[in-house]
Every structure is written in structure tokens, then in C-alpha cells.
Amino acid sequence: MHFFTSSLDAPNSALAGSLKPISKDSIWYADAPFGVCQEVLLSEGVAPDFIEPVVKLQSFVESWDFDLTDPLTLSRFLLGDPKNLQEAQQRLSESCAWRKRTDLANLMRRWGVPSPEGWRWQPQSPRAQQIARFFFGRVLPEARTAQNGPVLVLRLGAFDIEGAVREELVEDILEPWIFMVEQVFQLLRHISSQSKRPVKLACVVDMEGVSFAWLQHLQVMQKFSAAINRNYPEMAATLTVLRAPSIFTWIWSLAAPVLLEEMTRKKVAILGHDFSAQLAEHAQLSLEQLPAFLGGRGKEVPKPLPVPPGIQNQLPPRDVCAEGKPEVGRSQAPAPAQAKAPRVEGAWWRSRWDALSLEFASG
The missing domain is CATH 3.40.525.10 (CRAL-TRIO lipid binding domain)
Known part of the structure; x- marks a missing residue:
């Protein structure tokens, strides 16, 4: 069974709007017995009756091009009821499709800059700066x-x-x-x-x-x-x-x-x-x-x-960013180098995972 924990690294990749899948070799996946998974999920804040559906949701999205895969976020899709697994799966499917269709990575770069908590409002493109008013x-x-x-x-x-x-x-x-x-x-x-x-x-x-x-x-x-x-x-x-x-x-x-x-x-x-x-x-x-x-x-x-009347004709075109260069096309996937926010090094979370897994497996 593959299992993951939440991390500052995983949200930061999502904070940048990156829609790249999380690699099976990344630090928030591990092969572990369900009992270990259960204890780690509890330590991450997942309510006891939500653990089983959250693990099922993780398996459901495991192969997706999706970035909202930390356990507490997945638990939100259950809408406060651990029995809402089917509804959660439907909403996750819709959300994944919507994020790609909206080209969220480009949109976020037009309107803000990455910050340690995610994003900061700071319109970047000339058109965004005008629309912000x-x-x-x-x-x-x-x-x-x-x-x-x-x-x-x-x-x-x-x-x-x-x-x-x-x-x-x-x-x-x-x-x-x-x-x-x-x-x-x-x-x-x-x-x-x-x-x-x-x-x-x-x-x-x-x-x-x-x-x-x-x-x-x-x-x-x-x-x-x-x-x-x-x-x-x-x-x-x-x-x-x-x-x-x-x-x-x-x-x-x-x-x-x-x-x-x-x-x-x-x-x-x-x-x-x-x-x-x-x-x-x-x-x-x-x-x-x-x-x-x-x-x-x-x-x-x-x-x-x-x-004001006539403002549409006065606005900069939609395909120019703050530096005057064309934006990545809305219908195209963003280039990985552009999609990433500053990441937290993984060593801290790797050591934390190892410590938690050892503690719960032996305890």
C-alpha cells in the first residue's frame, strides 16, 4: 500500500499552481502497513473515523495529475461525513478537471507571487493590474x-x-x-x-x-x-x-x-x-x-x-505578462520550471517520516 503524509513541500508545489503528479519515489510516499498509516494520519490531524476513507481517496487520486493530495485536504472533500466517499471521489474528479481547464498555474502567476504561506496578491500582468481596480x-x-x-x-x-x-x-x-x-x-x-x-x-x-x-x-x-x-x-x-x-x-x-x-x-x-x-x-x-x-x-x-464605458478597448491584451513576454498558452500545460514555487528541502520531512514510522511500527 502506498501512503503519504502532509508536508510543507507538498502544499508548496500546489501553492505554485503546479499540476505535476507527485512521484511514487517522493518523500511523502512510503510502503507501510495500514496500522502505521493509521497512526501517522492521526498524528497529522485526521479524525479517527476519517482515516479509512482518506486512505481510499489517496488511492483514488494516486495516479492523477493532481496537487491536492495531503490527507487533511482530502478529508475536506468528504464534506464532514466519512460515509461520503462516492461524493468525494466525484468532487475530486471535477476539481482536477477544473484546475486543468482553468490553467490555474498561469492564472496564479498573472495575479500574484509565491510566498511561504502560498501566494501573495500582487497583480503581475498589465491587464491584471488594470482589472484589479x-x-x-x-x-x-x-x-x-x-x-x-x-x-x-x-x-x-x-x-x-x-x-x-x-x-x-x-x-x-x-x-x-x-x-x-x-x-x-x-x-x-x-x-x-x-x-x-x-x-x-x-x-x-x-x-x-x-x-x-x-x-x-x-x-x-x-x-x-x-x-x-x-x-x-x-x-x-x-x-x-x-x-x-x-x-x-x-x-x-x-x-x-x-x-x-x-x-x-x-x-x-x-x-x-x-x-x-x-x-x-x-x-x-x-x-x-x-x-x-x-x-x-x-x-x-x-x-x-x-x-467606465469603453474600458475594454483601453486594456492591455490578455497574452502579455508583466515583462512584456507572451504568457504560456491557456490550453497548454505550464512548463515545470515556471510552475514551481520555492520548495522546502525534503530532508526535514524525510527524517520526520522515518522517525514517525519507526515510532509507530515499534510502539
Whole structure:
């Protein structure tokens, strides 16, 4: 039986968007009895009743061109129920196909740079730098919930959805959305690997300025939600909507069933302008960590600008990167040298695996 453990090395290859398969000779594979695998998985933070399905999922993806193979990440695809093996396999298949179809490696390089935790927002291509002005969200780098989860802030009410549709920029603005979601997902993997438990994020959504355009262009918002629903399971612990006008509750009742899966809708709280106490209770997050526009002292999240008429004709072409060179074609696999993030040397994890295997096998 082949078995693996999570490592900083494995997430880092994924953090760079590399879709190369993990070699059978790499340090996070080993031949070991199931009992040893069980003990090591427990030490890595996998819940006891999830061990058997996680091992089966590892076997399921073993030969794939896929990069989300650490045990805690695989356990997320079980959606909180170890009996969901068939559903997890289906979602893994869809996620693998989606990551290739999206050409995630190139997309991540257009919008950011590798960091020790995964990725840092820093638009690279001239077109990305222009489109970033109209985008509505950021990961707060320093903010953490009481459970050590990262914090995502969306200024969704200020997003000029009508302008994006009018100027045919929906696909362009979908790119930073995918970057941000992948960024925070890889941060979750990093924190979870260190914490030895599956950590989840808190998403804070500011709806000030929301209009009926939300309903008129609901199919656009479906594009954004579709990128998350099947490809990034069990990410959010809470989703807290702030500064929602009274009409928003009615809008949400119509929009939520087509935007979010049921398990995510159960995590939503809709608050008004006086949200400090309820935010702390629901999201386990202090007001001080939020940006100044929400009354905190955290890193600012720029307000998205209105999309001006005719902007499409003023944007740089899509096939030019920051250095003025053509990007790797979207339909092509990225070159391995370009796809890799800075890697942590494997010796530390090799020695750790050897020590754990010896301890559990003899104990």
C-alpha cells in the first residue's frame, strides 16, 4: 500500500499552481502497513473515523495529475461525513478537471507571487493590474479568528456588476476571484498542516451599496459561486454579511439557493450596521482586525471602482505578462520550471517520516 503524509513541500508545489503528479519515489510516499498509516494520519490531524476513507481517496487520486493530495485536504472533500466517499471521489474528479481547464498555474502567476504561506496578491500582468481596480475582495494577511482561521473580506455591495456586464469584463474579474479563493485555500492548507487539524476561514461580506442589479445579473454571481462550490470544499467556518440593507434579506432569500450549497447557507449570518458584538459571536473575530471602512485597524481592502464605458478597448491584451513576454498558452500545460514555487528541502520531512514510522511500527 502506498501512503503519504502532509508536508510543507507538498502544499508548496500546489501553492505554485503546479499540476505535476507527485512521484511514487517522493518523500511523502512510503510502503507501510495500514496500522502505521493509521497512526501517522492521526498524528497529522485526521479524525479517527476519517482515516479509512482518506486512505481510499489517496488511492483514488494516486495516479492523477493532481496537487491536492495531503490527507487533511482530502478529508475536506468528504464534506464532514466519512460515509461520503462516492461524493468525494466525484468532487475530486471535477476539481482536477477544473484546475486543468482553468490553467490555474498561469492564472496564479498573472495575479500574484509565491510566498511561504502560498501566494501573495500582487497583480503581475498589465491587464491584471488594470482589472484589479474593479475587484472587490482581499485576504487579510494578519487577521485570524479565535480558531486561527484566515479572514476573507468582500466589498460585494460596491462591486459594479452592471458595468462589468456592460463592458464584457465578467471573465476578467472572475480571474482575481479564482486567485483569491486559491490563495486562501492554500493558506488554509498551510495553517492546517501546522495546526494538525482542518482549519476553516471566516468570510466577511460588506453589502453596503447593493442594488437590484444583483437579481438582474444573478447568472453572473453564479459564475463566481460555481468556482467555489465544487472545487473548494469545507473552506468556510462562517459567512457574515455586514451592513445589509433591509431589502437584502428578501434579495438573499431569492439568490442564496442558486449561489451557495445548502451546507454553506447554514453558516450565513446577515447583520445590519451595528454588527460588532454579533460579528464577534458568529465569526469569532474581533472588530479591530477588520479594515478601517468597517471600523477596525486591519489592512485596507480597496473599494472597487465603477467600470467606465469603453474600458475594454483601453486594456492591455490578455497574452502579455508583466515583462512584456507572451504568457504560456491557456490550453497548454505550464512548463515545470515556471510552475514551481520555492520548495522546502525534503530532508526535514524525510527524517520526520522515518522517525514517525519507526515510532509507530515499534510502539
